Amino acid sequence: MTLQANNDTLITVFGGSGFLGRHLVRALAKRHYRIRVAVRRPDLAGHLQPLGRVGQIHAVQANVRNTASVEAAVRDADIVINLVGILYERGRQRFDTVQAFGAEQVALAAANHGARMIHISAIGADEKSSSGYARAKAEGEKAVLAARPEATIFRPSIMFGPEDEFFNKFAALARILPALPLIGGGTTQFQPVFVGDVAEAIARAVDGAAKAGSTYEVGGPEVQTFKELMEYVLEVTERRRFLIPLPFPLAKFQATFLQYLPTPLLTPDQVELLKTDNVVSPAAEHEGRTLAALGIAPTAMEVIVPSYLWRFRKTGQFRTGRFA
């Protein structure tokens, strides 16, 4: 596709103001697409404007729980991308209303307007999961494919990058706590993937490189256990802390209280999610539904994570005071 054609292509990105959103908007802006970012609070999406040229990126108000607002945000779009997801439930933001009903509204609107659809789910999406998050992600995928069978779906493993929830959270905890918890013994496996690689994969799908109707599973170059990831956080932040195994039932009991913090540290649903490995399946590898199939060599954690976790070191970036 030529740059001129990209100029004429309007992409609506639901959830474009979030962690993955800002990286995706940057990748799309570089390719000269016109981008409409649909979020509940467009006034809080101002950080996206400098990622493109004047007038290239435009924020509109939309709530995926509100069908009319979704319809309006999709009008005239050639491609619709849904990044909306929540980590915990609050008020009317429930897993099923946002990740299942909401995804369905976006797909139905895309179908009405004849727009292509790309949907972001998560590894672990499973209708039979004990986690409400994972069940709603599976229902969302099903609803998207029912409305738009040629949609491309991406399921990332846990994503890392400067604004991530995972590494920043545990590095912050290591600063104030004498020990870090190894939830469920710390044996759950993850395949952390750089947010920039996920954004690039979605942008390549927009360019037409992905198979329609396929579900891509995106993970980084290495599989690591929760315990290994905690050890890595401590190494990068140069902290010595105990790592204490916390059996799932105990973690769940603690989470019943921690979920009520303004930004919950841990919820019972997240404990359920941690019971299942979060890695790219052999089927996805075998069938070429991975980053490699899109020509992307995944970036290692070691290249990116130290560049933003240094601020949790006792000595910041100035001096290496190994293991405070």
Ligand SMILES: NC(=O)c1ccc[n+]([C@@H]2O[C@H](COP(=O)([O-])OP(=O)(O)OC[C@H]3O[C@@H](n4cnc5c(N)ncnc54)[C@H](OP(=O)(O)O)[C@@H]3O)[C@@H](O)[C@H]2O)c1
């Ligand atoms: N982060 C990870 O490690 C990870 C791993 C696997 C899968 N995923 C999935 O990848 C996607 C992007 O994740 P992320 O980390 O970038 O999430 P994020 O930073 O929390 O961003 C979520 C976006 O959704 C918007 N949003 C929330 N509720 C909405 C609603 N009712 N209507 C419209 N917009 C709404 C938010 O904006 P407002 O709140 O301003 O509306 C925000 O722009 C999500 O679907 C997530 O489940 C993430």
